[in-house]
Amino acid sequence: MSILLVVADVLDGELRPVNAQVFTVAARMGRTLGRPVAALMVGAPGLEAHAEAPGAYGVPRTLLIEDAKLAKYSPDVHAAAVAEAVRRVDAGVVLMAATLNGKDVMARAAEMLDAGLAQDCLRFRTEGDALVFTRPLFAGKILADVRVTAPPVMATIRPRAYTPEEAPVAVTVERLSVALPEPKVVVEELRQNASARLDVTEADIVVSGGRGMQGPENWHLLEALAEALGEGTALGCSRPVSDDGWRSHEEHVGQTGKTVSPDLYVAVGISGAIQHVAGIGASKCIVAVNKDPDAPIFTVADYGIVGDLFEVVPALTEAIKKVKASV
Amino acid sequence: MNIAVCLKQTPDTETRVQIAGDGVSVLEDDVQWIINPYDEAAVEAALRLTEAHGGEVTVFSLGPPRVEKALREALAMGAHRAVRLHADAVPADPRVTARALTAALRDGGFDLILAGQQAVDDDQAQTPQRIAQALDFACVTNVEELTVEGGRGAARRVLEGVQEVSSFPLPAVLGVNLRLNEPRYPSFKGIMQAKRKPIDVIEAELAEPKLVVERLAYPPEKAAGRVFEGVEAVPEVVRLLHEEAKVI
Ligand SMILES: Cc1cc2nc3c(=O)[nH]c(=O)nc-3n(C[C@H](O)[C@H](O)[C@H](O)COP(=O)(O)OP(=O)(O)OC[C@H]3O[C@@H](n4cnc5c(N)ncnc54)[C@H](O)[C@@H]3O)c2cc1C
Ligand SMILES: Nc1ncnc2c1ncn2[C@@H]1O[C@H](COP(=O)(O)O)[C@@H](O)[C@H]1O
Numbered sequence: 111m112s113i114l115l116v117v118a119d120v121l122d123g124e125l126r127p128v129n130a131q132v133f134t135v136a137a138r139m140g141r142t143l144g145r146p147v148a149a150l151m152v153g154a155p156g157l158e159a160h161a162e163a164p165g166a167y168g169v170p171r172t173l174l175i176e177d178a179k180l181a182k183y184s185p186d187v188h189a190a191a192v193a194e195a196v197r198r199v200d201a202g203v204v205l206m207a208a209t210l211n212g213k214d215v216m217a218r219a220a221e222m223l224d225a226g227l228a229q230d231c232l233r234f235r236t237e238g239d240a241l242v243f244t245r246p247l248f249a250g251k252i253l254a255d256v257r258v259t260a261p262p263v264m265a266t267i268r269p270r271a272y273t274p275e276e277a278p279v280a281v282t283v284e285r286l287s288v289a290l291p292e293p294k295v296v297v298e299e300l301r302q303n304a305s306a307r308l309d310v311t312e313a314d315i316v317v318s319g320g321r322g323m324q325g326p327e328n329w330h331l332l333e334a335l336a337e338a339l340g341e342g343t344a345l346g347c348s349r350p351v352s353d354d355g356w357r358s359h360e361e362h363v364g365q366t367g368k369t370v371s372p373d374l375y376v377a378v379g380i381s382g383a384i385q386h387v388a389g390i391g392a393s394k395c396i397v398a399v400n401k402d403p404d405a406p407i408f409t410v411a412d413y414g415i416v417g418d419l420f421e422v423v424p425a426l427t428e429a430i431k432k433v434k435a436s437v
Numbered sequence: 438m439n440i441a442v443c444l445k446q447t448p449d450t451e452t453r454v455q456i457a458g459d460g461v462s463v464l465e466d467d468v469q470w471i472i473n474p475y476d477e478a479a480v481e482a483a484l485r486l487t488e489a490h491g492g493e494v495t496v497f498s499l500g501p502p503r504v505e506k507a508l509r510e511a512l513a514m515g516a517h518r519a520v521r522l523h524a525d526a527v528p529a530d531p532r533v534t535a536r537a538l539t540a541a542l543r544d545g546g547f548d549l550i551l552a553g554q555q556a557v558d559d560d561q562a563q564t565p566q567r568i569a570q571a572l573d574f575a576c577v578t579n580v581e582e583l584t585v586e587g588g589r590g591a592a593r594r595v596l597e598g599v600q601e602v603s604s605f606p607l608p609a610v611l612g613v614n615l616r617l618n619e620p621r622y623p624s625f626k627g628i629m630q631a632k633r634k635p636i637d638v639i640e641a642e643l644a645e646p647k648l649v650v651e652r653l654a655y656p657p658e659k660a661a662g663r664v665f666e667g668v669e670a671v672p673e674v675v676r677l678l679h680e681e682a683k684v685i
Contacts, residue, residue: 210596214578217563221570226647229561255652294575299602309597374684385450395682413674414664421668429675
């Protein structure tokens, strides 16, 4: 029975937190299909230190490709490593997180393997032996059920679509030695983004500001709200806010920015244009603060407050602090 | 420097897309068509590079005759040549699209092939990588800053929480983000000239798809939310967030 391979997303020698979700999906899919599951880790020597991490989520085997050529992200070399591993173990299903690098490496590996690839999947189900993935089109305005018709079936899984489930098992680690090409793309510099906060795609809670904030000098209000909401909170913004340089582009949420799926999305001074709303549709709960009762954001909000954000946001921050203090 | 731009015609992002009767495609009748916004940035980048270094920009689009409007818009922006790869419908499998584009691009002698980071309709983000692989070119995606000098390029790409600056040899395929530039509006002269420029039409070589759409559906309707008036409502909303929604 061909195996299900889950490729870890490694950046600069570290496993990204999103891997826990994808290991969980892989373990679950393996049970559903009755197939053995293995994780694949590719990176520079030293990666072995992380080789047992998939075991926490029920993945009992890790294939490890360590090579100095994999220290920095070169899509051609990383994809070659993935494709070679898929061939060696004859993997029938290949999964990875739908991060920017995850989507990039899987696309190139899919072409090397002449395989079909479904990007950014929200869920899977089985129909007999076949896997059916649900993925968003038009930034979530439509959902498509898609199937890859021949093995290997390749798919990337949207961050936060699944919650990690701990299911500890022992892990056997196997090294694969693979001859890799010289990298074409060379990373000259890797820098952390300005904000020390979580990325909007990874956060449990996102507090987003729009043009109604009137200027970057007022963002301390949202910082304070985010602070009150706790550690897993990231700041987001609408596109004009990042276009005008009030906030960095990494915070831009929407159809042409980042698609987020937090438990709580707080939209402050955001009108709710269709391109913005397209990026937040998967949020569990949406709160909107806007002074215009007819703002379209209220049609998607679970809880709306019509009022001046300069009054409402500080009051929210205080009320949340109180609730947090009482639990 | 000769540059190819792969350009997809997509519905305007304002469009409320409707699922067609077949259940696997969307209605095209009332759609306002545009150049995929990411690809518009790719056209702009190509024009700026050829303005600085000389050379020509050729735009390629795979699809039915309707996509010629998008090609015409790129010509009006200043692209030199346009090619439509004819297919009765735009393939749903990016592998098929990439194959057909690759066949048309292979012997073009292009130094750079620019594409969008993703198409705003299918959001696949895989066509440029597949073209690069098939041509054995370097590929950098999510490009937000680009310089090309003496046979090499450098790109800044923004990932989750980090940014990379990469360098790469030409020829290369790039997938560009909107942040790369502000696309120009076509001038009146450009529009007039574009009307006279021919669009080459060649038959696309379409492989059998390996990714198929079984069904399209609208996301489940959310129950209507509750809207409260004024700052006085804040304690009640916070109580609901805590006790009802259980998100704080
Ligand atoms: C191709 C394309 C792609 C796009 N992609 C995106 C995208 O990815 N993400 C995105 O966000 N946008 C995107 N847009 C832009 C989008 O169409 C809107 O222009 C944008 O979302 C509006 O941003 P905003 O809500 O911050 O500003 P506005 O529409 O100006 O809204 C400001 C809101 O603040 C409220 N307000 C003002 N003062 C106060 C106050 N004191 N208290 C409370 N409320 C107040 C106002 O009532 C108003 O509703 C895209 C557009 C196009 C054409
Ligand atoms: N039918 C097409 N014709 C020309 N270019 C395309 C087509 N489909 C996709 N592309 C290119 O590939 C990019 C990524 O598309 P996708 O992989 O579908 O998200 C687009 O931004 C275009 O540059």
